[in-house]
Amino acid sequence: AADGYARARGVGACVVTFTVGGLSVLNAIAGAYSENLPLICIVGGPNSNDYGTNRILHHTIGLQDFSQEPRCFQTVTCYRAVVNNLEDAHELIDTAVSTALKESKPVYISIGCNLPGIPHPTFSREPVPFALSPRLSNMMGLEAAVEAAAEFLNKAVKPVLVGGPKMRVAKASDAFVELSDACGYAVAVMPSAKGLFPEHHSHFIGTYWGAVSTAFCAEIVESADAYLFAGPIFNDYSSVGYSLLLKKEKAIIVQPDRVTIGNGPAFGCVLMRDFLAALAKRLKHNPTAFENYHRIYVPEGHPLKCEPKEALRVNVLFQHIQNMLSGDSVVIAETGDSWFNCQKLKLPKGCGYEFQMQYGSIGWSVGATLGYAQAAPEKRVIACIGDGSFQVTAQDISTMLRCGQRTIIFLINNGGYT
Numbered sequence: 001a002a003d004g005y006a007r008a009r010g011v012g013a014c015v016v017t018f019t020v021g022g023l024s025v026l027n028a029i030a031g032a033y034s035e036n037l038p039l040i041c042i043v044g045g046p047n048s049n050d051y052g053t054n055r056i057l058h059h060t061i062g063l064q065d066f067s068q069e070p071r072c073f074q075t076v077t078c079y080r081a082v083v084n085n086l087e088d089a090h091e092l093i094d095t096a097v098s099t100a101l102k103e104s105k106p107v108y109i110s111i112g113c114n115l116p117g118i119p120h121p122t123f124s125r126e127p128v129p130f131a132l133s134p135r136l137s138n139m140m141g142l143e144a145a146v147e148a149a150a151e152f153l154n155k156a157v158k159p160v161l162v163g164g165p166k167m168r169v170a171k172a173s174d175a176f177v178e179l180s181d182a183c184g185y186a187v188a189v190m191p192s193a194k195g196l197f198p199e200h201h202s203h204f205i206g207t208y209w210g211a212v213s214t215a216f217c218a219e220i221v222e223s224a225d226a227y228l229f230a231g232p233i234f235n236d237y238s239s240v241g242y243s244l245l246l247k248k249e250k251a252i253i254v255q256p257d258r259v260t261i262g263n264g265p266a267f268g269c270v271l272m273r274d275f276l277a278a279l280a281k282r283l284k285h286n287p288t289a290f291e292n293y294h295r296i297y298v299p300e301g302h303p304l305k306c307e308p309k310e311a312l313r314v315n316v317l318f319q320h321i322q323n324m325l326s327g328d329s330v331v332i333a334e335t336g337d338s339w340f341n342c343q344k345l346k347l348p349k350g351c352g353y354e355f356q357m358q359y360g361s362i363g364w365s366v367g368a369t370l371g372y373a374q375a376a377p378e379k380r381v382i383a384c385i386g387d388g389s390f391q392v393t394a395q396d397i398s399t400m401l402r403c404g405q406r407t408i409i410f411l412i413n414n415g416g417y418t
Contacts (some may be wrong), residue, residue: 004371019052044109078105145267150282156226166231170256175276195353210240334365
């Protein structure tokens with residue numbers, strides 16, 4: 001739920017018990033880490049006077065060592081704070097929260113259960129506003145990267161743009177749209193970036209996903225003589241088993257703070273949003289790739305209507321789901337079949353889309369639906385979930401009902417854990 005909340009509001013939090021709750025939530029924290037979501041995990045830790053006493057506490061694995069839980073969180077958080085006294089509590093908590101926001105990763109805060117009831121001057125007055133120092137590009141590196149990229153792309157005959165999932169953490173979606181408007185290139189997104197680029201954009205050609213791409217999209221991307229990938233993740237899922245027909249020497253790879261051009265130079269300390277915005281002013285307008293797409297594009301047909309008493313077909317179901325979507329909707333797709341079926345949906349202006357492609361934990365979508373709907377009550381959340389995944393986290397439905405949420409869940413019996 002905190003994962004879904006963070007997707008809607010920019011940061012989420014969860015509160016759990018020591019060890020038995022902490023180790024249970026570890027899977028969800030790992031998912032948020034993989035998706036670059038700032039999430040604050042708050043644990044009610046042992047009393048401050050329990051440390052060093054060799055006491056064995058309930059809800060633990062029966063050892064006197066209380067460091068097991070923080071050590072388990074070490075590889076799935078970017079900062080861990082164990083608060084055992086009030087003198088440095090404010091500093092540890094501020095550092096944890098600010099690190100989560102700066103790194104866009106989860107953090108762990110354990111607070112001794114006896115501390116909240118103890119008065120302390122630091123916490124007796126109104127909080128002091130906290131400001132984060134903005135991250136800035138190296139201006140010389142930025143100019144050099146833009147100059148090299150502009151030269152690379154302006155000499156290409158049919159360049160394309162491809163958006164990736166790290167545009168979210170880089171806060172570069174608006175800059176990517178600005179670049180798309182300026183250059184006129186055909187624009188695709190990687191599957192894990194669906195929803196980060198407006199699909200009503202005049203030069204949008206669909207999802208680039210190798211052999212399972214949107215119709216005619218892969219042909220345009222893979223035949224291009226230059227492509228700019230903004231925030232890509234090339235894992236076995238997104239590359240369809242590393243089968244993408246791409247050539248490194250044709251690619252500009254833009255990560256949140258680094259730009260690599262073909263086989264040549266790489267430029268560090270260059271923020272993606274600054275780079276894309278500056279590059280938009282230096283590119284020549286070149287709609288060749290989009291014109292080629294428009295030339296070969298054949299509109300999709302409509303599925304045949306079901307006969308009376310005929311079993312409901314997936315393509316008919318998703319045609320109905322497509323007709324439900326509006327700018328007030330958000331689609332949440334569960335791991336498995338729903339990934340592929342929801343990728344085919346055409347998102348209207350303002351419609352959101354979320355799924356967990358990197359980590360792919362089954363059952364993720366039920367909690368994410370709960371959290372997202374709570375964070376964005378003005379949106380109608382539409383979730384597509386297989387019956388196997390649903391069984392893992394079905395209990396979250398009770399919280400949705402208690403909170404009065406108006407979510408729609410399509411529970412799909414797809415014949416297996418697929």
